[in-house]
Amino acid sequence: MRRELIELRILPPLAIGRLGSSPDPMDNYDLVIRDPVGPRQIEPAETLRVDRKTGSVSRFTPKAPLRFKDRHGVRPVAPFLEVWARLKGESKLRPLTVELLRAAGLKPDSVSWRVQVANLKIFRRTAVEADKIATDIRPFSDHKVHRLSGRCRNFLPRKTVSLGSVQYILPSRTLPEIRFRFTPAGGKVYGLDPADNVYDSSKGTWQGQYSEPQDNTQGPAKGRLLTQPFQTFAGENKGGDKDSKLVSAGYIDDECDGFVEVEIRNRTGPMVRAFARIASGPPAFAPDSMPVRTVGDELEQAMFGPRVNGRVTVKELREVVEIVRRAMETACLMNAAQLNAGSLQPGSGMARHDTKDWHRALEPMFEPSVAETVAIASRHQRVLLGVESGSLVWFANALRDFDQVADLSTEGRRKMPGLMRGSDGMHLALTRRQVDKIRKVAAAGVRLMSDRR
Amino acid sequence: MRKSISPQNLTAQLQYRAAGNPPSTLPGAAVSNACPGLEMDFRNVWKRILVGIVLHETTNVVVGVEEDAPAPLYVLPTLYQLMKVEGEPVTATVTGPLIAGGPNVPIPNTSSDSVTNLEWSNALADVLYRYSGKEVVCEFQTIDPPLATLKFNLRVRHFFEKVLLPGGKKATQAVISRDIAEAGALTQSLCSPWQNDYRVCACFYWAATRPDYVNVELGEDGASVGNNWMQKDRTPESAKVYVVDDLQDQRLLTYGDLFREWEKALRFVIGNQDAE
Numbered sequence: 001m002r003r004e005l006i007e008l009r010i011l012p013p014l015a016i017g018r019l020g021s022s023p024d025p026m027d028n029y030d031l032v033i034r035d036p037v038g039p040r041q042i043e044p045a046e047t048l049r050v051d052r053k054t055g056s057v058s059r060f061t062p063k064a065p066l067r068f069k070d071r072h073g074v075r076p077v078a079p080f081l082e083v084w085a086r087l088k089g090e091s092k093l094r095p096l097t098v099e100l101l102r103a104a105g106l107k108p109d110s111v112s113w114r115v116q117v118a119n120l121k122i123f124r125r126t127a128v129e130a131d132k133i134a135t136d137i138r139p140f141s142d143h144k145v146h147r148l149s150g151r152c153r154n155f156l157p158r159k160t161v162s163l164g165s166v167q168y169i170l171p172s173r174t175l176p177e178i179r180f181r182f183t184p185a186g187g188k189v190y191g192l193d194p195a196d197n198v199y200d201s202s203k204g205t206w207q208g209q210y211s212e213p214q215d216n217t218q219g220p221a222k223g224r225l226l227t228q229p230f231q232t233f234a235g236e237n238k239g240g241d242k243d244s245k246l247v248s249a250g251y252i253d254d255e256c257d258g259f260v261e262v263e264i265r266n267r268t269g270p271m272v273r274a275f276a277r278i279a280s281g282p283p284a285f286a287p288d289s290m291p292v293r294t295v296g297d298e299l300e301q302a303m304f305g306p307r308v309n310g311r312v313t314v315k316e317l318r319e320v321v322e323i324v325r326r327a328m329e330t331a332c333l334m335n336a337a338q339l340n341a342g343s344l345q346p347g348s349g350m351a352r353h354d355t356k357d358w359h360r361a362l363e364p365m366f367e368p369s370v371a372e373t374v375a376i377a378s379r380h381q382r383v384l385l386g387v388e389s390g391s392l393v394w395f396a397n398a399l400r401d402f403d404q405v406a407d408l409s410t411e412g413r414r415k416m417p418g419l420m421r422g423s424d425g426m427h428l429a430l431t432r433r434q435v436d437k438i439r440k441v442a443a444a445g446v447r448l449m450s451d452r453r
Numbered sequence: 454m455r456k457s458i459s460p461q462n463l464t465a466q467l468q469y470r471a472a473g474n475p476p477s478t479l480p481g482a483a484v485s486n487a488c489p490g491l492e493m494d495f496r497n498v499w500k501r502i503l504v505g506i507v508l509h510e511t512t513n514v515v516v517g518v519e520e521d522a523p524a525p526l527y528v529l530p531t532l533y534q535l536m537k538v539e540g541e542p543v544t545a546t547v548t549g550p551l552i553a554g555g556p557n558v559p560i561p562n563t564s565s566d567s568v569t570n571l572e573w574s575n576a577l578a579d580v581l582y583r584y585s586g587k588e589v590v591c592e593f594q595t596i597d598p599p600l601a602t603l604k605f606n607l608r609v610r611h612f613f614e615k616v617l618l619p620g621g622k623k624a625t626q627a628v629i630s631r632d633i634a635e636a637g638a639l640t641q642s643l644c645s646p647w648q649n650d651y652r653v654c655a656c657f658y659w660a661a662t663r664p665d666y667v668n669v670e671l672g673e674d675g676a677s678v679g680n681n682w683m684q685k686d687r688t689p690e691s692a693k694v695y696v697v698d699d700l701q702d703q704r705l706l707t708y709g710d711l712f713r714e715w716e717k718a719l720r721f722v723i724g725n726q727d728a729e
Contacts, residue, residue: 006619007460011469013628016478016492021716028473039724048473059473069729073716079478080471084458088619092457118637121645134637177454179471189646189712215563224531224596228511232489232653233645234708251712253646257493258636270619276628279639281492282647282663284477285682286722289661296481298495298574299467302612303627305582306575326661332725333660333667335695337676347698349657358560360549373666374677402575408549409557421658423487423496424511424572426547428658432578 003103004269007086009093010180010262010276014295015081017164017280019255020074021186027062027075031288037328037381040288042066048080050181055143055170057179074283078183080169081276083111083262088269097176105267108171111178112139115166117148117258117278122206125233125248127225130154131204133161133252139263143170148185150256154204161190161198163256164280180262184280185254192251199250207250211235214244228425255280289329292417297431306432312440317448320441321387323434324395327417328380331373339419340364340371349419350427354408357425365413376418388449396442400429463613466627484659485574489650491659493639499573501633502581503591504608508535510642513543513570514596526605529593533603534570537592539584543576544568584609648711651683651719652700664722668693681705682722689727 020026028047031040044062051057068075085096087104094100101107118134130153137146145167149160164184171178190198191207201207212231235246257279265271308316339349342364344356354360364371383391400415405426407413413427420428429435441448454472458465468481476482483492490496496510505526507517513536515529535543547567548557559567570576580589588606595601612633614626644650657665669679670693678693683705696704710718721728 007616007624009460009466009626010628011458011466012471012474012479013466013469013626014480015471015474016480016483018477018492026475028475031476042723045475046473068721069716077475077477080473082454082471086460091459093460094457095454116636118635120637120641121643123637124641125645132637177472187715189648192712224509224512224514225516227489227642228509229488232642232649234649234712251646253648255640255643255647256637257639259631274616274626274628275614275631277639279493281483281640281643283719283721284482284662285719286660286662286664286725287475287477288723290476290482291484291486291659291661293485294481295483295485295493295495296468296479298485299480299627299629300464301574301578302498302581303463303467306578330661332669333664333722334657335666335679335681338666338695338697339657345697346700354549358547358549358562359551360560361551361553361555363553372676373669373679374671402578403545403571405571406545406547406569407557408547408560410550412549421486421488422572423485423490423574424570425488426569428486429575432575 002105002267004088004266005085005104005264005272006088006269007093008096008262008264008272008274009084010081010260010274011084012079012081012276014277014279014299015079015182016077017079017182017184017278018077018283019184019187019280020076020283021188022070022072022075024070024072025076025078025183026068027066029066037384039329042288048175050167050169052145052167055167056172057169057175059175068283068287074187076184076186077283078181079278081180081182081260083178083274096178098171099176101178106264108178109141110264111168112141112263113166113168113180114139114261114263115146115148115258117163117256119150119161119163119252119254119256121255122252124227126205126210128154128204131206135163137166141168143168148256150254154200154206155198156200159198161252161254162186162188163254166260180260182260182278185256187282188254190252190254191249199252201250206248208247210248211238211245214246286333289333290326292323292326292330293428293430293434297434301431301433304433306436308433308437308440312437312444312448314448314452316437317441317452320392320438321384323430323438324380324383328377328384330417330420331376331380334373334419336371336373336376336419337368340366340368350413350421353421353425354413358408360408365419371419390445392438392442392445396439399435399438400427401435402429402432405429460624463625463627482662484662486658488658489642489644491643491647491650491663494642495639496573497638497642498612498629498633499577500638502573502577502610502612503538504610506607508573511570515593528603532595532597533593534596535591536594538577538580539589541576541580543573544570581609581612586611646712648715649708651711652706652708666695667722667725668727669725682720685710685718687727
């Protein structure tokens with residue numbers, strides 16, 4: 001009996017590519033914790049190698065140590081996307097394979113892909129529609145490389161910006177899953193030299209005309225629309241001390257984000273479709289470390305709310321230990337003494353922002369003797385080692401709540417995470433869900449430790 | 454590769470690592486204290502969270518209305534700011550000492566205002582959780598005098614994509630809804646080009662992936678010594694002296710170095726040490 005596909009998903013739902021100009025994408029690896037307070041170990045993992053000419057794929061495990069650069073440049077991180085499907089009469093999603101397609105009377109070329117990505121950085125500043133850089137790869141089912149050539153109405157004739165490429169991977173007997181790959185661009189900056197300029201400054205204002213003043217008080221019409229922080233583009237300061245403006249140099253990069261869509265028409269049933277998001281950003285230059293507050297934490301909060309409902313378990317304990325570890329990894333790579341300085345010099349941290357933005361008295365946030373990278377890293381290590389003896393209680397009590405970010409008192413600025421800036425420009429708070437989870441796990445300490453044992 | 458996932462297990466889908474993908478492809482590897490950010494400026498997902506209006510990604514200013522918005526909303530852009538949603542404030546008063554050792558008092562910004570907006574992700578977390586798809590009371594206030602307030606009932610947009618399954622049942626997918634952010638919206642407010650952010654704004658707040666202090670070891674006095682990641686021409690023999698960020702200091706990478714040669718100039722760091 002012929003089966004029917006009734007639901008599709010693309011996993012992961014949000015995949016991050018990382019720029020690099022090497023033709024050989026980065027190998028796969030695992031981050032393994034061998035020492036509870038030491039750095040994560042980068043261990044080679046099964047990698048999928050794609051023949052870009054044919055779209056065919058094979059697997060291999062690279063040898064250690066992995067190389068993040070080669071003679072061409074940085075190796076881009078090019079994520080795969082997998083299609084998962086649910087069949088009529090089944091309750092679970094499973095990887096869509098050639099066999100599953102066959103059961104539904106379909107073939108790999110029954111699968112159709114569409115990709116829409118854009119770079120709206122210029123548009124975000126100028127608000128001119130003709131400054132949008134975008135591409136829309138119309139439905140295809142072949143296994144060729146499709147280049148994401150970003151087009152823009154304000155570009156010179158026939159000029160485009162490469163935003164990367166995509167490819168529908170040819171399934172095989174050994175790797176029969178339906179998968180797709182996004183390879184981000186090389187990290188090129190356009191407009192540095194006349195030869196690689198793409199922007200037509202006779203049509204648009206981005207090159208040499210668009211400007212932002214040194215402050216954001218431009219009146220209601222414009223100042224309130226600027227990005228915050230403002231002047232977040234390459235340019236040259238022009239004008240005097242009082243009317244200095246940053247005039248755009250007109251540079252354009254090749255980052256982007258957008259959608260990958262998959263669509264399959266059942267032989268006799270309905271059309272099923274799904275989409276995922278892709279984005280490209282710079283490499284993770286310390287690949288064995290993870291940030292303390294991540295897009296993953298935001299998505300979890302958006303999905304499940306600011307509180308952890310019900311009784312916390314060993315699962316939440318593990319997640320909290322991971323948050324403390326991420327805090328430690330961040331602290332290890334920050335010059336705490338410098339970031340604690342009560343100084344208006346560039347290179348200082350939140351104390352400078354507090355005074356420049358809010359006229360707070362200029363002074364270090366912590367006693368200089370405690371704001372020391374090695375000492376702070378050690379304190380986090382002690383929390384990690386002492387989880388079983390209740391060290392999380394100290395950590396939980398030190399956390400800043402989301403509505404305390406505006407408390408610039410001495411005590412307020414010493415809350416955790418310390419010395420860091422949040423997305424509102426104030427002192428960083430973790431997500432409410434992270435804070436709630438840490439506090440609940442700390443409170444349930446003894447019970448959880450015995451559960452873990 | 455897992456053999457199966459329940460469609461309702463959204464956690465497993467959000468965190469799913471596809472075969473062959475390194476950990477740096479995951480949302481859990483991307484910074485979200487975006488100011489403006491590295492991989493994406495996550496603040497952009499909140500701009501269209503209230504159906505009818507467009508919010509600034511950072512501030513609480515209304516910057517636009519959606520195409521089919523009711524006429525009364527057209528008064529809001531650039532003149533009004535959002536103050537409360539369903540009674541929950543989205544601002545806070547900034548307090549601290551004006552002089553060292555002084556009392557904690559409301560302190561002003563450059564516009565003589567002591568109020569700051571709270572970041573959307575935390576400020577709206579409970580509203581999103583409780584009222585997704587439902588109407589909420591939104592309170593707006595003029596930015597400039599004279600003070601005036603307005604209230605509108607606006608619907609909270611679904612954050613995650615809803616799909617209609619055969620048979621008419623709706624399912625939530627683990628992907629950020631299409632209506633929340635168009636293609637290009639997540640990266641639109643990042644620095645242009647992105648390399649600019651590595652130099653311009655003293656952004657040491659993403660150290661886990663954009664390192665600041667590397668090759669760190671204990672100095673003779675018990676304090677740490679090490680290098681600024683942006684320091685040029687360093688070798689294992691280089692003195693462990695942290696060069697403080699300064700655009701004029703020739704020992705540090707320049708904008709030109711970053712725009713033209715970032716792949717060569719920026720080094721991968723493993724276990725806090727230069728790995729190349």
